[in-house]
Amino acid sequence: MAAIQLQGVEKVYRGKVHALRRVSIDVMDGEIFGLLGPNGAGKSTLVKIIMTVIHASNVSGTLLGKPIGDRKTLESIGYLPEHHRFPYYLTGKQVLDHYGALCKVGRKDRITRASSLLSRLGLSGWENKKVGTYSKGMLQRLGIAQALMNDPKLLILDEPTDGVDPVGRREIRDLLAELREEGRAVFLNSHLLSELEMVCDRVAIMVKGKVTMQGTIDSLTVDSRRYEITTLGSIPEWAIELADDVSENSFTLLGDDPSKIQPILDRLRSENIIIVSVQPVRENLEDLFMRAVDNTDAPGAIR
Amino acid sequence: MMQFKALLIDAYRQLSAAKLFWVTVGISALVVVAFGSIGFNSEGISIGFGAYQIESEQLNAGSPWARGLYIGIFSNFLVKIWLAWIATVLALISTCSIFPEFVHSGSIELTISKPIGRFKLFISKYIVSLLFVVLQVAIFCFGIFLCVGLRIGEWNPLIFSAIPIVATFFSYLFAVCVLVGILTRSGITALLITGIFWMLLWSVQTSEVVLNRFVTRFNVDIERFDEGIITTTEELTTIRAKSETDFRIPKLEKRIETYKEDSTEAQESLAKLAPWHMPVELVLAALPKNAQTIGLLNRWLSDPDGFDIGAIMNGDMRAFEGEDVKEFDPTTRGARDREANRRIQEDYESRSLWYVLGTSLLFEGFVLGLASMYFSRKDF
Structure with a gap:
């Protein structure tokens, strides 16, 4: 079953800036899907449309089998936005409790999951410290923990390894692999091509608001073998x-x-x-990416 | 409900992390202690837990006006000056950045991507943001409640009516602060614009009060002078019936002439002011009436013995006497002033809750409607 099925997503901002042009993407259950593209390609816009943070100019498709925009569906989706900011006055544990409650997770489950996730993401001992004292990497781990608080069927992570050290990155990769084993779908938006290549089952490359390539890395590189x-x-x-x-x-x-x-x-x-x-x-993801970008000139949205 | 509770707990944590919240609580506590230091004994009023003594035959432990004075200090000074001005300014400073921070990039995505509708989220956030004022005023009122109970033996639950009144008063301003805050994403800008809006409200309300005072006063003047003409004419007729050469006749004729001139002058002045009065009243009707909202507390806590410290502070010592006094000459300046003041007070006190609260809340609802519409449609 498709966790995400998007067809013809369009976003036109005021001033006729076309951020997305008829984007169609399928993400299946139990797979890790990577979305890559240069800065300004529209990746985050697409993620935000999926998460109802941005209203699409045109969208059709489903999220976990329900129409895009259905609020109830969001109960089963975990989301880590890029450059997220947690309230400075909360501790790590309070952050998880707060966002868990907003996802309608019961109190007992919140307590159990917060403790387990903090430990799973290497934040044990920091749970009662204010997030203002956390390093960037720790905040990123906490963000992932926050996204997992509602035990999601679909996890959408925007630059999850941003600011995380190599050891932390490996731990996050292992975590993502575990989530895939559990049958969850993971949608990754990242600039780190080597990271994506290591974990993604399928990728899509987006340039100037359009998906120019989509498929398994093997299928996309078949011509270059x-x-x-x-x-x-x-x-x-x-x-x-x-x-x-x-x-x-x-x-x-x-x-x-x-x-x-x-x-x-x-x-x-x-x-x-x-x-x-x-x-x-065969081409690696970086070669593939560069080929996709070179074919469409400079990055960014189109007026 | 779980989501609302989460937002409420978050609001409390945000407040308790703010130093200004605790500073305000501290100052409130000092105000309550100062209020509690006022007591009554058989000789008069003691201040500073007995450090100063004001001897008074009218105001002492056995006096019926002790209650009026004590409650009057609360409703006329502590609420009107401390809660409605100083604490409100501190509350606005503390809360002006709540919504700009809430809609800050990186923060808003985390919240609006949760299974909660944007309108519900906005309204919930707005309500919990009023927690600052509700908590402050609740703590303050509890202190006052204890002071009043211990000092004069009156355990008056109406004191707690200051909580919804001050929260409503604050909400008129906070709605504007929220609208500007989410439009500009700047706490400072929101604070400045709210300050300007507050000054505008104050100007309109003051204009209405001043115009109303003049209009009422001229109406009283016209009425009293016309009554004076009638009574003096009757007196003149009676005297003339007895003797056409009575020495009082020229004096009474002169008085009638003066009344006529004064009445004409008052009518002309009224005619000049009337065109201004109605538009200002209409503008005020559409705006929040924060002074009148705070004034509700005075109505509800008014002294059954007629002691009105507000009137006394305005120089009307008859309020101290607590009973209606028959005017010797109703056309004198003092008598007309008193009558005008009485009518003005009656006018404000007779204004319905719908007029005071309903129209103010309609304005607030309109502002919040704009803010929530923007919040619901905005691409973050």
Whole structure:
């Protein structure tokens, strides 16, 4: 079942600024979905529309099977906004209790969950300290704990690892993987491509308010898969003619079928050319991202 | 309900984290202690727990006016000066940033993404934000209640009526503060605009009071002079019936002439003021009537023995005597002043709760309606 199913989302601000142009996205239960794009691409706008923080100019679709904008559905969604600010006068425990109560979580559950989440996110010992004394990374962890207070079926995190140290990032990745194992859907909005690549099952790349690519990383990079063959010494003429790309002492053959390169390797060996390495190569998320951005010029919304 | 309770607890935590809240509580406590230091003994009034003694035959432990004085100090001075001015200013300073902080980027997303409608969230937040004033006034009234009970033996629950009255008075201003606060997201701007609005209200109310005073006074003058013409004419007729050469006749004729001139003058002045009075009254009818709202407390706590410290402070010592006195000559300046004051007081006291509270709350509702509409439609 689709946790998020959006069709033709549009947002036009006053002054005819098109922040989103017919965006369609599907996020399935039990998957981690990453939304990436340059600054000003409209990622946060899309997240805010899902969370009813911003009103869309046009939207159709569902959230956990209910129409977008249904308040009751929000009881089952956890949300961490970008650059969130907790009231400085509250302690970590009070923050969780407050936002838990706003999500209609019962008092007993709030107490149990707050204690368990603080421990799970490495904030034990800080629960009774004012959030004004927390570091950025700690506030980010607390934000994630806040988003999990209502035991959500869908978790929407906007830059969750912003300001978190490498150890913390790894812990958050592990946590997200655990949530996926539990069957929850996670929607991640992040600039950190390597982070997304490590945890996301599927991604969408948004540029200038449009989703330009969407799918699994494997499916998006299928056209870029190739074998890079490096030899000792010069590459024979016949290999250069077959190659899709050639450098000083290596050449590339597009495709992901290993049986297709065997005759080439056999011929190289028969000609006593020493093969240093045969490496399957594919684009990483960063390459994919850069390709998507380069194809659409500069980032930002369109007037 | 759970969400409202969460917002209420949050409001309390926000208040208790604010130093100004505790400063105001501290000053309130000092005011209550000062009030409690006033007592009555057989010789008169003691101040400062007996440090000073004012001897009085009228105001002492056995006097029926002791109650009027004690309650009068509360409703005329402590409520009107401390609660309605100083504590309100402190409350506005303390609460002006509640809504700008609430709608601050990074903070508002956390709240409006929760399963609570925006209108409900806005109204709930508004109501819990009045907690500052409600708590302050409740603590203050409880202290006053104890003082009055212990000092004069009257355990008067009407003292607690100051809580809704002052909270309502404050809410007229706070509604404007909230509207400006969410439009500009600046606590300082909200405070400044609210201050200006308060001054505007004060100006309109003062204009209405002054115009009303003059209009009432001229009406009394016309009435009294016309009555004077009738009674003097009757007197003149009686005298003339006895003797056409009575020495009092020229004097009475002169008096009638003077009455006529004064009546004409008063009618001309009234005609000049009347066109201003009605528009100012209409403007005031549409605006919150904060002075009259606070004045409700005086009505409810008025002394059954007729002791009115407010009137005494205005120089009307007859209020001290507590009974109607037959005027020797109703056309004298003093008699006309007293009658005008009596009518003005009667006029304000006869204004219905609908007029005082209803129209003020309508204005507040309109301002809050604008604010909530903006809040509900805004893309944060």
